[in-house]
Amino acid sequence: xxxxxxxxxIVKAILEVQAAEIATPAAxxxxxxxxxxxxxxxxxxxxxxxxxxxxxxxxxxxxDHAAARDAVYNDVPAELLQQLNLPEFxxxxxxxxxxxxxxxxxxxxxxxxxxxxAAHNPQPCDVLIYAADGLSSKAIAANLxxxxxxxxxxxxxxxxxxxxxxxVKYGRVASMEQVAQLTGAKVICxxxxxxxxxxxxxxxxxxxxxxxTVGMPEARRTVVSNIYSGGLNAVEAGAYVAEVLxxxxxxxxxxxxxxxx
Amino acid sequence: MANNLLSVGIDxxxxxxxxxxxxLTLEDLGGRFTAPNIAITKKEVIYRGAIHETPxxxxxxxxxQALCVLVESEFAQAGLAVGATDxxxxxxxxxxxxxxxxxxxxxxxxxxxxxxxxxxAGPDLESRIAGQGSGAQAYAQENAAHVVNFDIGGxxxxxxxxxxxxxxxxxxxxxxGRLLKFTPQGQLIYISEHAEKIVxxxxxxxxxxxxxxxxxxxxxxxxxxxxxxxxxxDLLTPNSTLLFSxxxxxxxxxxxxxxxxxxxxxxxxxxxxxxxxxxxxxVLAPQETIRATVMGAGxxxxxxxxxxxxxxxxxxxxxxxxxxxxLSPQQEQxxxxxxxxxxxxxxxxxxxxxTDATCVAIxxxxxxxxxxxxxxxxxxxxxxxxxxxxxxxxxPWVFLAQHDIGKALGLAMTPHAQERAVITLDGIDxxxxxxxxxxxxxxxxxxxxxxxxxxxLFG
Numbered sequence: 001x002x003x004x005x006x007x008x009x010i011v012k013a014i015l016e017v018q019a020a021e022i023a024t025p026a027a028x029x030x031x032x033x034x035x036x037x038x039x040x041x042x043x044x045x046x047x048x049x050x051x052x053x054x055x056x057x058x059x060x061x062x063x064d065h066a067a068a069r070d071a072v073y074n075d076v077p078a079e080l081l082q083q084l085n086l087p088e089f090x091x092x093x094x095x096x097x098x099x100x101x102x103x104x105x106x107x108x109x110x111x112x113x114x115x116x117x118a119a120h121n122p123q124p125c126d127v128l129i130y131a132a133d134g135l136s137s138k139a140i141a142a143n144l145x146x147x148x149x150x151x152x153x154x155x156x157x158x159x160x161x162x163x164x165x166x167x168v169k170y171g172r173v174a175s176m177e178q179v180a181q182l183t184g185a186k187v188i189c190x191x192x193x194x195x196x197x198x199x200x201x202x203x204x205x206x207x208x209x210x211x212x213t214v215g216m217p218e219a220r221r222t223v224v225s226n227i228y229s230g231g232l233n234a235v236e237a238g239a240y241v242a243e244v245l246x247x248x249x250x251x252x253x254x255x256x257x258x259x260x261x
Numbered sequence: 262m263a264n265n266l267l268s269v270g271i272d273x274x275x276x277x278x279x280x281x282x283x284x285l286t287l288e289d290l291g292g293r294f295t296a297p298n299i300a301i302t303k304k305e306v307i308y309r310g311a312i313h314e315t316p317x318x319x320x321x322x323x324x325x326q327a328l329c330v331l332v333e334s335e336f337a338q339a340g341l342a343v344g345a346t347d348x349x350x351x352x353x354x355x356x357x358x359x360x361x362x363x364x365x366x367x368x369x370x371x372x373x374x375x376x377x378x379x380x381x382a383g384p385d386l387e388s389r390i391a392g393q394g395s396g397a398q399a400y401a402q403e404n405a406a407h408v409v410n411f412d413i414g415g416x417x418x419x420x421x422x423x424x425x426x427x428x429x430x431x432x433x434x435x436x437x438g439r440l441l442k443f444t445p446q447g448q449l450i451y452i453s454e455h456a457e458k459i460v461x462x463x464x465x466x467x468x469x470x471x472x473x474x475x476x477x478x479x480x481x482x483x484x485x486x487x488x489x490x491x492x493x494x495d496l497l498t499p500n501s502t503l504l505f506s507x508x509x510x511x512x513x514x515x516x517x518x519x520x521x522x523x524x525x526x527x528x529x530x531x532x533x534x535x536x537x538x539x540x541x542x543x544v545l546a547p548q549e550t551i552r553a554t555v556m557g558a559g560x561x562x563x564x565x566x567x568x569x570x571x572x573x574x575x576x577x578x579x580x581x582x583x584x585x586x587x588l589s590p591q592q593e594q595x596x597x598x599x600x601x602x603x604x605x606x607x608x609x610x611x612x613x614x615x616t617d618a619t620c621v622a623i624x625x626x627x628x629x630x631x632x633x634x635x636x637x638x639x640x641x642x643x644x645x646x647x648x649x650x651x652x653x654x655x656x657p658w659v660f661l662a663q664h665d666i667g668k669a670l671g672l673a674m675t676p677h678a679q680e681r682a683v684i685t686l687d688g689i690d691x692x693x694x695x696x697x698x699x700x701x702x703x704x705x706x707x708x709x710x711x712x713x714x715x716x717x718l719f720g
Binding site for chain 2: 147157228233242
């Protein structure tokens with residue numbers, strides 16, 4: 001469960017409790033102390049008007065929900081991909097709806113696309129980093145520009161060969177298995193938009209694995225989540241993820257095995 | 262992998278000297294799916310020493326020899342070898358900090374107690390750690406409350422204000438239980454300069470050798486309590502919660518002491534505080550009274566850096582007594598925007614010469630979520646300034662950011678640093694005047710460094 005999902009659950013529970021309370025006249029306009037709200041972005045202690053949310057709380061809730069929906073349904077801006085010089089490869093999903101309803105298709109590429117991916121990185125490399133929209137295009141738009149150069153520079157500084165990055169549309173985490181197969185990269189890192197919550201729609205994850213193969217257990221993946229301006233910022237995340245990638249390459253393992261080392 | 266640190270706290274106060282030992286437990290709160298987030302999650306006191314009189318040679322000289330014997334005996338009592346501690350602090354507080362040999366005593370004790378035990382002094386720090394040791398900070402944090410801690414000791418009263426998790430103000434006043442000393446029969450044998458001033462101000466006549474009337478002494482105690490009220494008026498809000506710690510606190514919360522039970526003014530002062538307007542606020546009992554400061558010294562002086570940081574060599578530590586050079590917000594902005602250090606490079610050179618230090622730390626806020634290009638410009642500016650400062654080639658460059666940019670900044674510095682060791686820490690706000698820094702050996706597989714921010718002011 002991501003942090004945002006947890007927050008959603010808590011919000012829901014609180015709303016229920018608040019709705020169940022019977023308002024007394026003194027509690028009609030209850031405003032919490034300002035300092036409390038600085039502790040967390042979760043919607044706790046937001047006060048109430050009678051048995052309902054205060055208007056500004058309600059509007060904020062609607063706005064955040066709308067932002068979350070937009071993050072799922074919009075595309076990553078083409079200008080960003082152009083600016084970063086990233087070619088776009090599409091999985092076997094033909095539409096956003098298909099992407100959302102058929103997770104299996106978000107992991108695989110058509111024969112033609114597979115050839116293009118292989119041609120994009122003809123030489124096997126040590127580390128291959130690519131981005132995928134996943135469930136939040138906004139996360140990619142917000143973070144990619146800052147994390148990608150940090151990653152590639154740091155990988156090179158470590159004396160490793162970094163593959164040419166690209167972008168996968170309608171991509172899921174497990175697309176890394178086929179990408180590894182096609183390119184022969186030893187370590188794969190996919191930067192992917194996280195399922196948006198009501199806290200932020202800009203949160204991105206870096207999923208990594210050493211020599212992933214189709215059908216491998218999920219335990220072989222390593223993830224660094226919560227990458228966004230309100231969590232771990234993109235450049236710091238880049239520096240940290242690059243270090244983890246270097247360790248994976250050195251120790252030839254990933255996921256739970258890497259943690260246990 | 263060290264998950265526990267053994268910490269010692271030694272407090273040399275105006276009237277008492279105390280030693281405690283505690284273990285600090287380190288844990289990664291980040292979980293498996295995020296970057297590490299290592300924090301001190303538990304502070305457990307494993308030994309509380311006795312409360313000793315601070316040994317003095319004369320009124321203005323501390324008896325270093327006796328003090329060492331005393332501290333050594335506490336180590337023995339606790340069953341620990343001298344030097345077995347990983348971290349900790351020796352703090353010299355109240356009037357003791359003003360005694361002639363205070364600095365020498367501190368240095369001597371810190372060296373003797375362990376590799377990474379820091380010597381420290383200064384009223385700000387004293388107020389803060391007393392408020393932490395008394396439990397005021399924890400209460401403020403847990404209850405999102407505005408809490409004011411009054412640590413009333415022998416020579417001084419240290420006030421710390423916590424608003425939720427933040428320390429918002431500190432203050433120190435010359436009010437304490439040992440400003441006057443008596444024989445058990447009530448004959449005055451000592452009165453401090455400051456108490457003398459108050460005596461004159463309220464028109465009393467007290468002379469050493471006299472046996473003053475209880476009414477006069479009560480009037481004096483009341484005047485002191487009122488002074489405390491007036492001085493702290495601006496720090497308090499109607500919703501403030503007050504805690505009292507320090508030796509006098511025992512006489513505030515509990516009544517029924519003999520007036521001269523401790524041969525001093527503490528009982529009377531305690532009663533006067535209890536009857537003052539300060540008790541019109543919400544008052545809670547602290548976790549610690551007389552031991553608040555030593556608890557703070559032992560358990561709260563060591564902090565951790567952020568968990569994603571950079572350092573090029575692991576054998577640099579511990580680094581001790583680094584003076585901190587802080588960038589102003591404008592200087593920082595200029596460096597981020599244009600990659601230039603023109604307006605602080607010279608100031609840094611002057612600072613290095615003034616402090617006569619071989620190694621200095623450069624502190625700044627950084628940005629919560631910087632762009633990579635601007636961070637590279639910032640690194641270039643830092644490189645320019647650090648190069649101009651002409652530190653010896655084997656001295657590391659030390660950078661301290663408040664925001665979480667340590668590891669990325671380290672990466673951005675790499676092309677500039679070449680052979681030189683570079684340390685880029687985050688999660689530390691050291692931008693305060695006259696501040697020094699100690700950095701200990703890496704912990705938790707090298708992911709974090711223990712850091713102590715301190716002042717070394719003697720007033």
